Structure formats: structure tokens, C-alpha cells
Amino acid sequence: QVQLAESGGGLVQTGDRLTLSCAISERPGSNYPVGWFRQSPGKEREFVAALRWNGWSHDGTTYTDSVKGRFTIWRDNTRNTVYLEMIMLKPEDTAAYYCAARTRLPYNRVYVSSGDYDYWGQGTQVTVAS
Numbered sequence: 852q853v854q855l856a857e858s859g860g861g862l863v864q865t866g867d868r869l870t871l872s873c874a875i876s877e878r879p880g881s882n883y884p885v886g887w888f889r890q891s892p893g894k895e896r897e898f899v900a901a902l903r904w905n906g907w908s909h910d911g912t913t914y915t916d917s918v919k920g921r922f923t924i925w926r927d928n929t930r931n932t933v934y935l936e937m938i939m940l941k942p943e944d945t946a947a948y949y950c951a952a953r954t955r956l957p958y959n960r961v962y963v964s965s966g967d968y969d970y971w972g973q974g975t976q977v978t979v980a981s
Contacts, residue, residue, distance in 0.1 A: 853877050853881075884902060891946045902926055918937075945977060945978050
């Protein structure tokens with residue numbers, strides 16, 4: 852069983868920055884592939900960013916086009932926490948943000964579909980005012 856808990860959401864202004872955290876309770880050394888998704892009211896859950904695990908570290912990342920250059924995903928293994936740093940926020944970034952972990956093999960890929968993930972957090976709301 853893997854548990855994920857997001858935090859760090861809030862109300863910000865256009866152009867502001869925000870860093871989301873996802874604390875992962877997992878077996879030490881698991882280092883499952885992790886991704887961030889978001890969902891706005893009336894819309895489907897959308898892929899945002901993901902990390903790939905190469906057996907020693909997370910060495911690959913991918914982002915949806917709309918956040919490239921503005922969002923960065925990284926992991927602090929000492930804290931079992933994955934972060935999503937967001938800069939130059941826009942009103943269209945407003946959504947509930949979810950982190951997810953995949954426990955099925957293989958790990959050495961970047962996963963961009965929600966169906967690729969096995970465990971999800973409860974989400975944290977990000978609202979960007981214009």
C-alpha cells in the first residue's frame with residue numbers, strides 16, 4: 852500500500868510561483884515512478900509532469916506542452932517527497948493538482964496516462980487569479 856499526500860496549494864496571482872509537495876509513504880528504496888496531474892471542474896484529469904526511475908535515480912522528466920519552461924518536477928529521496936515547482940502561473944493553471952505513483956513494473960519509463968498509475972493523493976487546489 853502506498854499513500855500520497857499533496858500540500859502547498861493556494862490562491863495566487865497571475866505570474867506568481869508556487870511549489871506543491873507530495874509526501875509518499877512507501878517501502879524504502881522503492882522509488883516508484885511518480886507523476887502530477889490536474890483537473891478543472893467539468894474537464895478530464897490532465898497530465899502535467901512525470902519522473903522516470905532508472906534503477907538508481909530519477910533521471911527522466913516529461914511535461915505537458917502548456918507547462919514546459921514554467922513547471923519543474925523533482926524528488927527528494929531523503930524525504931520521500933516529490934515536488935512540482937510552478938512559476939509564471941496563469942489563470943488556466945487553476946485546477947486541483949494530484950500526485951500519483953505507479954507500483955507496477957517496468958519503472959524505467961515516463962508515464963503520462965492516468966491509467967498508468969496505481970495510487971493517488973487527495974489533491975491540492977491551486978487557484979490563479981487574473
